Amino acid sequence: MHTEALKELLYKIADDLLIIGHRNSEWTGLGPLLEEDIAFSSMAQDKIGQSYVVFQMLNNLGEQAPDTVAFTRNANQFHNCQLVELPNQEYDFSLIRHFLFDTADALRWEMLSHSTYEPLAQLAKKIKGELRYHTMHANTWVKQLGSATEESISRLQNSLNVAMPYALGIFEESPFEDEIISAGIFAGEQELKNRWLKKVEEVINQTQLNLPDLKIITPLVGGRVGKHTEHLQPLLDEMSEVFRIDPTAEW
Numbered sequence: 364m365h366t367e368a369l370k371e372l373l374y375k376i377a378d379d380l381l382i383i384g385h386r387n388s389e390w391t392g393l394g395p396l397l398e399e400d401i402a403f404s405s406m407a408q409d410k411i412g413q414s415y416v417v418f419q420m421l422n423n424l425g426e427q428a429p430d431t432v433a434f435t436r437n438a439n440q441f442h443n444c445q446l447v448e449l450p451n452q453e454y455d456f457s458l459i460r461h462f463l464f465d466t467a468d469a470l471r472w473e474m475l476s477h478s479t480y481e482p483l484a485q486l487a488k489k490i491k492g493e494l495r496y497h498t499m500h501a502n503t504w505v506k507q508l509g510s511a512t513e514e515s516i517s518r519l520q521n522s523l524n525v526a527m528p529y530a531l532g533i534f535e536e537s538p539f540e541d542e543i544i545s546a547g548i549f550a551g552e553q554e555l556k557n558r559w560l561k562k563v564e565e566v567i568n569q570t571q572l573n574l575p576d577l578k579i580i581t582p583l584v585g586g587r588v589g590k591h592t593e594h595l596q597p598l599l600d601e602m603s604e605v606f607r608i609d610p611t612a613e614w
Contacts, residue, residue, distance in 0.1 A: 365546050368539030369480060370424055371442070372549060375537075375587055376471070377417035378443035381433055382595070383464060384410030385602055389451055403457070406497050413490055420482060434603040438596040439589040446529035448586075448595040455518040456526065458508070462501040462566070463530040467559045469494040474555060479547035502566050509570030516571050523567075527575045531582030534559075 387407035418429035426432060446464060451457045472494060475487035508515040534556040537543060544551045560577075567574045585591070 365539070365542050365548065366424060368537070368542045368546070369483075369548060370421060370426065371537050371539055372543060373417050373421050373424075373483075375442040375444075377414045377421065377432075378441045379447050379464075379468070379533075380410045380414035380417065382441070382443045382598065383447040383460075384408075384414060385598060386447060386449075386451055387457075387461075402500055403461075406461075406500070409493055409497070413493070416486060416490075420486070423482075436599075438591045438599060441589065441591065441595065441599075442587050443591075443595075444529070444532045444535065444586040445583055445592055446526065446532060446586075448592055448598060449529065450594055452522075453518070455508075455515075456522040458501070458504055459519060459522040459526050460530075461497075462505045463526055463563065464533065465494065465497045465501050466562050466566075467530075467533050467555065469498045470558045470562065471555055474550050474558075478549060483548070505566055505572075506569050509567070509572045519570075520572050523572060524575050527577075528580050528583045531556075531577070531580060532584045532586055535582070535584040535587040537587065 384407045387403045387410065414433070415429050418426075418432050421432065422428055446460060449456075449460070469491065472487045472491040475483055476491055478484040478487065505519065509519050510516070534552040536552045540551055543549045564574060
């Protein structure tokens with residue numbers, strides 16, 4: 364069994380979901396429409412729940428309990444990509460991040476449904492169904508606002524330009540990449556990136572938006588090895604406030 368390689372993969376999946384889940388939850392009560400307030404809150408709940416199940420899987424592989432892992436590590440111990448830790452900013456940025464991340468997330472779980480690690484494959488078959496709403500929601504709003512008014516198109520385009528270097532950091536390769544692929548645990552970050560680009564282009568081509576030229580973009584990587592923006596530690600401090608007060612509280 365390729366335990367260390369598997370743990371690395373699970374940590375980045377769980378940390379991505381935990382952090383984006385908390386960022387999405389910040390829209391609760393603040394969404395531009397009641398429908399969007401509810402949507403982001405619902406997706407946040409899904410993602411935090413999914414992260415918990417992945418942390419449980421890590422616990423079965425010898426790591427600490429989910430609450431301990433989620434709420435007692437410092438920023439440099441987290442494996443999430445930098446995209447998910449960025450502040451929400453205006454709705455246009457959160458929507459573009461939602462679109463870019465959830466497209467990759469859905470494809471990752473689809474690929475993992477064929478994993479040779481059976482517990483992960485079984486979990487993936489469940490989660491990929493939950494993500495259909497997430498990707499449908501993102502695609503619908505990007506298509507609608509990306510073809511609406513001059514302002515909405517301009518705002519989404521600016522956010523797409525800002526988010527894309529961070530989004531490319533989703534696919535930062537693991538030190539165990541060859542091992543993960545050869546063992547059939549996961550088909551690899553490059554394969555995921557290729558599938559993601561195809562899906563992203565498919566949606567963007569149905570709008571008046573332009574996909575930034577990836578040949579001249581430098582991917583912002585480092586998150587997978589604990590190098591984060593200044594925004595992650597304050598978020599972790601806020602997330603862990605209740606746990607520090609009462610470590611027996613359940614989440």
